[in-house]
Amino acid sequence: xxxxxxxxxxxxxxxxxxxxxxxxxxxxxxxxxxxxxxxxxxxxxxxxxxxxxxxxxxxxxxxxxxxxxxxxxxxxxxxxxxxxxxxxxxxxxxxxxxxxxxxxxxxxxxxxxxxxxxxxxxxxxxxxxxxxxxxxx
Numbered sequence: 001x002x003x004x005x006x007x008x009x010x011x012x013x014x015x016x017x018x019x020x021x022x023x024x025x026x027x028x029x030x031x032x033x034x035x036x037x038x039x040x041x042x043x044x045x046x047x048x049x050x051x052x053x054x055x056x057x058x059x060x061x062x063x064x065x066x067x068x069x070x071x072x073x074x075x076x077x078x079x080x081x082x083x084x085x086x087x088x089x090x091x092x093x094x095x096x097x098x099x100x101x102x103x104x105x106x107x108x109x110x111x112x113x114x115x116x117x118x119x120x121x122x123x124x125x126x127x128x129x130x131x132x133x134x135x136x137x
Contacts, residue, residue, distance in 0.1 A: 009040035013076045017128050020110050021079060024126070027106050033099055036089065038124070039080035042073040064120070075135040078127035091124065100124065 006025070010018050021037065028035050042050070047068040054061035068074025082089040083099050090096050100123040104114040107126045115125025128134070 006037045009037040009079060012041035013079060014128065017077060017079065020107075020112055020128075021126075023110055024103070024107050024112070027110075028103055031102070031106075033103060034084040035081045035103060036084070037079045038082050038089075039073065040078075041076040042068050042071065044068045044074070047071055047074060069136070072127040072131040072135075075131065077131040077135060078125060080122075080124045081126070082124060097123070 006021070010021065013021070025035055044067065047063070047065060049057075050063045051066045053059040053063075063071065065071035065074075072078035081103070082091060083096055083103060084090065085092070085096065100116065104116040104123060107114050108117075111129055112126045113129050113131075115122030115127070118125075
């Protein structure tokens with residue numbers, strides 16, 4: 001995973017979310033934290049595959065949204081990140097928890113909703129505030 005290119009995911013996100021992500025990324029860099037997007041917009045098939053994981057296929061349950069229409073990812077209103085530990089991406093708990101908490105606080109200060117506050121915490125997840133009001137009708 002290259003720590004330099006987010007273009008693949010940025011092109012599928014809402015334009016205001018792209019701007020917020022860039023500020024988040026740049027603010028993190030000034031604090032010595034390198035982040036990269038690992039998920040952005042999800043198709044119905046991609047969301048279904050994640051729903052199946054841990055339910056009908058091996059793996060951990062990683063989503064509570066069965067349909068892309070029930071997820072901000074299905075509207076390009078969310079992204080997931082990874083934080084780099086040196087040159088390697090890391091989701092390792094508890095080692096990376098302080099860094100994810102730092103990035104979460106930065107994202108919240110920018111007005112993003114952070115998945116670290118969800119009842120089932122999802123620390124790599126960020127979404128537009130009030131996305132349901134904007135997109136889900």
